[in-house]
Each structure stands twice: as structure tokens, then as C-alpha cells.
Amino acid sequence: MNIPESSYPRVVIIGGGFAGINFARKIANKHIQVVLIDKRNYHTFQPLLYQVSSAGLEPDSIAYPLRKILKNHKNTFFRLAEVESINSEKNELMTSIGNISYDYLVIATGTKTNYFGNKSIETYGMPMKKVPQALNIRSLILQNFEQAAITHDKEARKALLNFVIVGGGPTGVELAGAIAELKNHILPRDYRDLIPEDMQIYLLEGSPRVLPTMSEHASKKASKFLSKLGVLVHCDTFVKNYDGKRVTTNSNLELQSETLIWAAGVTGNPVEGLQADVLVDRANRYKVNEYNQVEGYDNIFALGDISLMQTDDYPNGHPQVAQPAIQQGELLGKNLVKLISGKPMKKFKYRDKGSMATVGRNKAVVDLKRFRFAGFFAWFVWMFVHLMALVGFRNRVIVFFNWGYNYINFDKAARLIIRPFNKLN
Numbered sequence: 001m002n003i004p005e006s007s008y009p010r011v012v013i014i015g016g017g018f019a020g021i022n023f024a025r026k027i028a029n030k031h032i033q034v035v036l037i038d039k040r041n042y043h044t045f046q047p048l049l050y051q052v053s054s055a056g057l058e059p060d061s062i063a064y065p066l067r068k069i070l071k072n073h074k075n076t077f078f079r080l081a082e083v084e085s086i087n088s089e090k091n092e093l094m095t096s097i098g099n100i101s102y103d104y105l106v107i108a109t110g111t112k113t114n115y116f117g118n119k120s121i122e123t124y125g126m127p128m129k130k131v132p133q134a135l136n137i138r139s140l141i142l143q144n145f146e147q148a149a150i151t152h153d154k155e156a157r158k159a160l161l162n163f164v165i166v167g168g169g170p171t172g173v174e175l176a177g178a179i180a181e182l183k184n185h186i187l188p189r190d191y192r193d194l195i196p197e198d199m200q201i202y203l204l205e206g207s208p209r210v211l212p213t214m215s216e217h218a219s220k221k222a223s224k225f226l227s228k229l230g231v232l233v234h235c236d237t238f239v240k241n242y243d244g245k246r247v248t249t250n251s252n253l254e255l256q257s258e259t260l261i262w263a264a265g266v267t268g269n270p271v272e273g274l275q276a277d278v279l280v281d282r283a284n285r286y287k288v289n290e291y292n293q294v295e296g297y298d299n300i301f302a303l304g305d306i307s308l309m310q311t312d313d314y315p316n317g318h319p320q321v322a323q324p325a326i327q328q329g330e331l332l333g334k335n336l337v338k339l340i341s342g343k344p345m346k347k348f349k350y351r352d353k354g355s356m357a358t359v360g361r362n363k364a365v366v367d368l369k370r371f372r373f374a375g376f377f378a379w380f381v382w383m384f385v386h387l388m389a390l391v392g393f394r395n396r397v398i399v400f401f402n403w404g405y406n407y408i409n410f411d412k413a414a415r416l417i418i419r420p421f422n423k424l425n
């Protein structure tokens with residue numbers, strides 16, 4: 001791997017997501033050698049992936065090179081590789097580019113899409129967890145528009161223009177709103193040979209309301225905003241199957257659709273090698289104590305989505321969102337320095353800063369500890385929070401400019417099929 005031997009202890013981080021980069025930033029420039037390994041050479045700002053899928057933003061405004069994040073950090077190295085397994089007895093990792101030893105290991109590998117065992121949905125559905133997947137969705141939406149414009153068969157045209165989104169959490173709601181904006185503002189201008197009413201956006205949610213993890217107030221407002229945009233919301237609806245053409249559900253709703261976007265769940269993305277009982281079955285997350293130490297290991301830590309810290313306030317672990325990952329990464333950065341210098345570590349306590357989701361171009365819902373609000377002001381708050389959270393000044397400026405331009409012109413500037421998506425069927 002070409003990492004120099006050093007007299008400092010070596011900390012290896014697997015994953016440059018929110019948890020990994022915030023940990024790396026806090027532990028930088030200390031008497032510690034830090035090696036960050038990721039299978040991608042960039043950090044992905046997942047909360048805005050849906051804007052790439054719906055042609056609102058270019059992918060490079062929500063992704064940021066990991067080497068650039070680390071460029072001023074002394075004794076810090078980045079390696080582009082996939083970690084394949086951990087040998088905890090030898091304190092060694094096996095990766096796609098060779099082996100590396102560690103004194104301390106930090107696992108921050110996040111989650112992957114969960115299809116709940118349905119192979120057909122896995123084959124034909126469109127996940128949205130990574131930048132290339134968001135680009136696939138963008139291409140498919142635009143390819144469907146192009147195909148619909150030359151299709152004479154009415155039913156086939158409808159199937160091309162039926163977009164089914166499964167999962168009414170923030171991701172599904174935000175994506176449904178953004179695709180509705182394409183229908184309302186782009187289709188009538190760019191595709192004058194299509195009838196906008198032929199395009200339908202379905203949002204299917206298994207629980208009784210959209211945004212089930214937010215307040216009832218947020219759910220009601222989001223449903224109202226979605227229906228104003230023309231999105232057809234079906235709650236208490238579980239998708240049973242999708243064969244690339246037809247969606248079947250438990251509520252006997254059947255839809256003909258060339259596009260099913262799967263935003264219905266995630267599961268942990270662990271690395272092979274640790275004792276099986278440190279993983280919690282259903283969630284695939286590592287059980288950690290209040291210092292993020294993986295159960296049974298003194299020098300192995302897990303952070304963010306992949307970790308499961310059960311506390312009185314969070315008996316099922318913290319929510320799998322950015323804030324716990326960021327806060328755990330920052331605290332472990334300080335704690336590891338303490339541990340190495342023989343000082344006591346501080347227990348993790350999650351500060352819930354609230355949750356929010358945007359619906360369309362100028363509406364959002366926000367749940368804070370004491371206040372709940374929705375509408376235009378909420379959308380403003382949503383924009384500000386997301387802009388500030390983006391990594392890199394350049395990305396903030398570009399996204400700000402894009403949003404301003406889109407808002408004034410009702411436009412989505414990234415309507416490009418750069419790399420056509422080939423459906424299997």
C-alpha cells in the first residue's frame with residue numbers, strides 16, 4: 001500500500017462518509033498516523049442525491065474529492081480500495097490493493113440498499129444510494145421521455161410516463177416532489193409532443209402516513225404539498241413484486257410502469273471478519289458501547305449508520321441520518337487522542353437537531369425539538385441547512401447559484417443523458 005512505517009500509532013478508517021471524514025478531521029495533525037480507505041475517491045452528500053436523479057444538480061456539486069478534504073492533514077494518507085475483510089487477531093485488513101496493519105480500526109462503512117430479499121425488485125428496481133445510481137435514474141427518466149415522444153401505443157406511452165417511487169420517507173417524498181416539478185415545468189416546455197397529464201408519479205408507502213419518522217404535522221403537510229403537485233400517494237401499501245413492467249401491491253393496486261425507484265430501506269454494510277455476534281441481525285449494524293467501541297474489541301470502533309449504540313433514549317440505536325454520524329465521528333476523534341495518551345474517554349450523547357424534508361421547489365416541513373413548521377419559510381431553512389452542510393466552498397456556491405437559477409426560471413439545467421442507462425429487459 002506504500003504507507004511509510006512510523007513511530008506513531010496507526011489508525012485506519014474504512015469509509016469516507018459523514019462519520020469517516022469528521023473523525024479524520026478531528027484526529028488530524030496529532031502524533032498519530034491516519035490512513036483513510038474508501039472504494040470511491042470522493043465523499044457523497046447523500047441528502048442531495050435526489051436532485052442529481054431529477055436533473056436539478058450536476059453530480060460534482062454534491063461529491064467532493066477525499067484527497068482534497070485531507071490535503072492539509074499531516075501524517076494522513078488516502079488509499080482508493082475496497083476493504084474485503086478484517087483479521088482482528090493480527091490487527092490487519094485485507095483490501096483490493098493489498099494488506100495493511102492497524103493499531104486502531106474505525107469502521108464507517110454506512111449502509112446499502114435493502115430489498116428485503118426480493119430478487120425481482122433488486123433486478124428491475126432503481127436504487128438511489130450512490131452517485132452513479134442517481135445518474136442512472138436521471139438518464140432513465142429522460143430516456144423514457146424521449147421514447148414516449150415517439151411511441152404511438154397509448155398504453156406503452158403511459159407505462160413510460162408512470163414513475164413509481166417506493167418508500168415515503170424523506171428520500172421518497174423529496175424525489176417525488178422533484179419529479180413532479182419536471183412534469184409541471186419541464187415536460188410542457190421541452191416535450192410539446194407529450195401530454196403532461198399522461199405522466200403520473202406514484203408514491204407508495206407501507207405505513208399509514210408519509211414521513212413516518214417525523215411528526216404527524218409534517219406528514220399531513222407533506223401529503224398536502226405532494227397532492228398539490230399532482231403526486232398520487234398511497235399509504236398502507238407494500239409492493240409485492242415488480243418484473244420491470246408491472247408493479248403489484250398488497251392493496252391490489254396494479255401499475256404498469258417502466259420505472260420503479262426503490263427508496264424503501266437500507267441495511268448495514270459490514271466488513272467480513274469480526275465475530276458474528278457483534279452484528280445485530282436485522283439491521284446488520286455493529287453493536288457498540290457509548291464510546292463507539294465494537295463489543296468485545298478494545299481497538300476496533302464503528303461509527304455512523306453501521307454502528308448500533310443502544311441507550312435509554314435510543315433503545316433501537318440512533319437514527320441512520322447524517323447528524324449521529326457527524327457527532328460520533330467528531331467525538332471519537334477527540335476520544336482516541338485521549339485513549340492513546342491514557343486519559344479517560346467521554347461518553348457519546350446525541351444532540352438531536354431536528355429533521356426536515358423538502359417537497360417541490362418552494363415547500364418543506366421542519367420538525368425541531370420545540371417548533372414545527374411547514375411551507376415557504378421551512379423551505380428557506382431547509383436550503384440554508386443543506387448549503388451549509390455541503391463539503392467545499394465551491395460546491396456551496398455552485399449549488400446556491402443553481403437553486404437561484406432554477407427558482408427564477410422554473411428550470412432544471414442538468415437534463416443530460418451523458419451515459420445512457422440500459423435496462424435489462
Ligand SMILES: Cc1cc2nc3c(=O)[nH]c(=O)nc-3n(C[C@H](O)[C@H](O)[C@H](O)COP(=O)(O)OP(=O)(O)OC[C@H]3O[C@@H](n4cnc5c(N)ncnc54)[C@H](O)[C@@H]3O)c2cc1C
Nearest residue numbers: 015017018019038039046047083109110304305320321322
Ligand atoms: C438518498 C439518501 C438521502 C438521504 N437524505 C438524508 C437527509 O436529508 N438528512 C440526513 O441527515 N440524512 C440523510 N441520509 C442519510 C445519511 O446520508 C447517512 O445517515 C449518512 O451518510 C451516514 O454516514 P456514514 O458515514 O455512516 O456512511 P456513508 O455516508 O454511507 O459513508 C460510507 C462510506 O464507506 C465507503 N465504504 C463502504 N464499504 C466500504 C468498503 N468495504 N471498503 C471501502 N470503503 C467502503 C463508501 O464508499 C462510503 O464512502 C440520506 C441517505 C440517502 C441514501
